[in-house]
Amino acid sequence: MRKWKRILSSYIIAALAIMPAIGERALAESGISELSEGQFVQFGRYQEDSIVWQIVHQEDDGSWLLVSRQILALKPFDATGDQVDYDGNGSPDTNDEQRANYGSNYWAKSSLREWLNSENDTVTFSHQAPDNNHVLGNFNDYAGEAGFLSGFTQAEREAIQPKVVKTLLAGQDAGQKQGGTQAHTWSSASETVLQNEETAYYQKVTDRVFIPSLKELKEYIIDQGGDPLRIPTASAVSRSEYKDKTGITDQAAWYYWLRDAYSGNGYGVRIVHSMGVIAAANAGGGTVGVVPALVLKPNLTVASGLGTEQDPYVVTGSQTETGSEPETDEDNSPDNGSDNGTGSESVSPNAPAGGINSTGSVSPNDKQTVTEKDLKQDTASGTVTVDLEAGKRVLELPLQSAALIGNTNLIVRTGTARVVIPPKVLVSMAVAINETDAKKAQIVMVVEKASASGVEPWQTDLGASLKQMGDLYHFDLYVRTEDNRRIKQDAFAEPIEVMLPYPVGANASVLGVYYHNDALGKWEYVGGEADLVNGQIKVKLNHFSTYAVMEYDKSFADLPSSHWASSAVKALAAKHIIEGVSEREFSPDSYTSRAQFAVLLTRILGLNAKGTTPFVDLKEGEWYVDAVAAANEAKLIEGRSDTVFEPNAPITREEMAVMLVRSYEWAAGRQTTAKQMVYTDAEQISDWAKPYIQQATDVGLMSGQHDDRFAPASFTTRAETAQALLNLMKVMDQSSKYYRAQ
Structure with missing residues (x-):
């Protein structure tokens, strides 16, 4: 069994050399214990109760996989009532209706996953919330409950290492798979429950908190002689709305969820039965227990305890390093990505994620202090530029930086990446600090290349793929007070421009910037425009997190590469502006409706409606109403x-x-302004449109058809629409350098 020796300071080693014996408890309290698989850890709180976990596995990087020793709550796996096209075939069908009735077994979109990974007092569910009207039997709804991680301290949340988790899919979700060639074969016996698991349809996402899989249960608990049964806590029993009907107690084992789907339908989820067999239950049922799991980073401080179930190790969340005192000044863990800012779009429910980790604790050698002299304005360029030295990843700036640089941008360069901070951002950070905290406070900026353990290309059978192009970057910006408190704004006072490099030879038209939403385990598109001269993708951000340049390649069966509009459609699909009529078809020769074009324009311009429209034929609740209202207001x-x-x-x-x-x-x-009309059918153009048509031609937005005709009354096909919209984006970038802040 693998073990990890906790760090010994030199004075403790010397003391041990002259002490013939020391008790186990004294060792633990002195920080000289050993962590190993099978031991128990107290870490975090849920509903005011401390959580006891069992160490079931040590990962290759030395981190520790923990599974809760008890059932912490009874909750549905997923809400009922969702009318979602889960299988991606273009519209909800019978399979989706079954999920609406009984909940979905699709872990990536489940209510339970979003709740477990939330640290907010109010969880924002991406689909139907699990309220009392959308759980089977009205048992144990949790739409109004704070996120699971809200009971953890900030240090504890930072001690959790996001993990790439593999989840088996229902057979009907084969179109969403990342791998596998067949549906998983049913078995209720632990001896055979993993048959064909390696070839079954699966998906990978990244979670901070999750629930065990069949494979983790079998290999890390059952095969190691562990007990797969779990007993509810007294609090779980008292809170459960189901207790009076079942006699559930805190003295006997109860059912609990696993994260793998039953392959035979879209609503069955694998569970561990109270008798120990592996069964299944409807996802919307609130009578099944929740046994969370998570991964702790290595080198964490054990404050006390013996590692037994009766006296578990107490882990505080702080880290130590060999031969030095722990450095706790800087926050190098990625942002949890919970900010669902305007324009942020999830690429797919099973977009790759792959354990995004920063490079570890900060040492003095990682820091670069910027002095008042360094902030002297470059009068030639009208900017102030700071170059992050090689090997440095933390900038310490004076709190009065805004006053020093005046009305100019602060540019931070690191290698071929660049960050442009408007003075308004620095001013807002400074004024948010009270006079006492302002003494000796600093503005701290983190710019580092984050490691990516297993960020693999992702693709589906539906013609879409996502591939990382270049390094991952983790950014952070906050004020640090003299007593090491961090004061961080939820959103910048003005968007910060970031420029990330992309590899030479990459197709810039299908590249974009994505940020990693750790809470949901997804890469989410945030925008970006290509700077072909400098080989960078530019984007404006309203918050910092972990970012990467990605290539999104979407193909349609009815739009071969030889089609004249293929490149335009690919480019717009990569910017998540245009979609097909289904996942597999684009229908290039179909006509674009007025509502569809309004939606596409508002996506490009980032417009949002502030009021209503005067149009009586717009039905409230239709998918296009807000877009038409926004375009009309503008x-x-x-x-x-x-x-x-x-x-x-x-x-x-x-x-x-x-x-x-x-x-x-x-x-x-x-x-x-328009030049003289050049089209031979100019007399057919409506008077209200004539100045615009020649302007569209002059600017490069549209061109005529054959024989120098414009064909003003002809309907516009979806292929023509794609080309026109791409033209619009190109001329906007050339003329106004406009792109949305995310």
């Missing part, structure tokens, strides 16, 4: 009359030209 789009919009009518070429020019002018902040 004066980009009008109705066919003052009160009628005709959302489902195909958009004509002259209507599209008008909307494109108005969008360009809105982004550029100026109006354009």
Whole structure:
């Protein structure tokens, strides 16, 4: 059994050399114990109760996989009532309706996963929340409960190492798989429960907290002679709304969830039965227990305890390093990604994640102190630039930096990456500190290349793939007071521009910047425009986290690479602006409706509606209503009359030209002027559209058809729409350098 020796300071080693014996408890309290598989750890709290975990496995990097020793609560795996196209076939079907009735066994989108990984007082569920009306039997809803991690201290949350977890999928979700060739074969006996597990359909996501899988249960607990049964805590029994009907007690084993799906349908989830066999239960049922699991980083301080179940080690969350005192100044753990800012879009429920870790504790050699002299303005360029020295990843800036640099940007360069901080950001950080805290306070910026353990290319059978292109970067920005408290803003006062390099030879049109949402285990698209001269992707950010340049390649069966619009569709799909009519088809020759074009424009411009529209034919709740309202407020789009919009009518070429020019002018902040009309069918163009059509041609937004005709009344196909929108984005970038802040 593998063991990890805790760190000994030199004076303790000397003391041990002259002491013939010392008791186990004295050893533990002196910090000289050994951690090993099978021992017990007290770490974190849930509902005011301390949680006791068992160490079931040591990972290859020395970290420790912990599984709760008891059932902490009874909760549904997933809410009922979701009308979600889980299998990605274009629309909800019978399989999806079953999930709406009984909950879903799809771990990546489950309510339980989102609750376990949340540290917020109010959990924002991405789908139907598990309220009292959306759990089977109305038992044990938790929509209003604080996230599981809310009971942990900040140090404890930082001690948790995100883990890439493998989850077996239902057979109907084969289209979402990352690997596997067949559905998992049912077995209720522990001896055979893993048959064909290695070839079964699976998916990988990254979680901070999860529940055990069949494989982890079998290999790390059962095969090691451990007890797979779990007994509810007294608090779990008292809180359960199901207790009076079942006689559930804190003296006997009870059922609990595993994270793997029953392969035969979309709502069955594998569970450990109270008798020890491996069974299944409906995902929406609130009568099954929750046994959380997590991974602790190596080198954590044990404050006390013997490591037994009766006297577990107490882990505080602080880390130690060999030969030195622990450095606790800097926060190098990735942001949990809980900020669902405008424009942030999940690439897929099973987007790759792969354990994003920073490079460890901060030593004095990691830090670079910026002096007032360093902030002297470069009068030639009108900027202040600080180069992060090789091997450094932490900048310490004076709190009064904003006053020193004046009304100019602070540029931080590290290798080929660059961060541009507006002075307004520095001012807002300084004024947020009271006079007492301001004494000897510093602005701290972390810029480091984060390690990525197992960030693998991800793809599905539906023609989409996501691949990391270059390094991962972890950024952080906060004020550190003299007593080492960190004061951090949830969002910057003004977006910060970040430029990340991409490899030479990469197809820049399908690249974008993604941030890692640790809480959900997903890479989420945040935007970005390519700087072809410097080989960078530029993006403006409202918060810091872990980021990477990714290549998103989406193909459609009816749009071969030889099609004239193929590259435009790929580029817009990579920016998560345009979608197919289904996962497999784009339908390039179908017409674009007026509502669809309004939606696409608002995605590009980042517009949000502030009010309503005068159009009586827009039905409340329809998918396009907010987009039409936003485009109408920005004066980009009008109705066919003052009160009628005709959302489902195909958009004509002259209507599209008008909307494109108005969008360009809105982004550029100026109006354009048209040259003389060059089209032979100019007399067919409506008077209200004539100036716009020539402007669209001059700027490069649209071009005519054959024989120098514009064909103003012709309907616009989806392929033509894609090309026009890509033209719009190109000229906006060239003219206004506009792109959305995420």
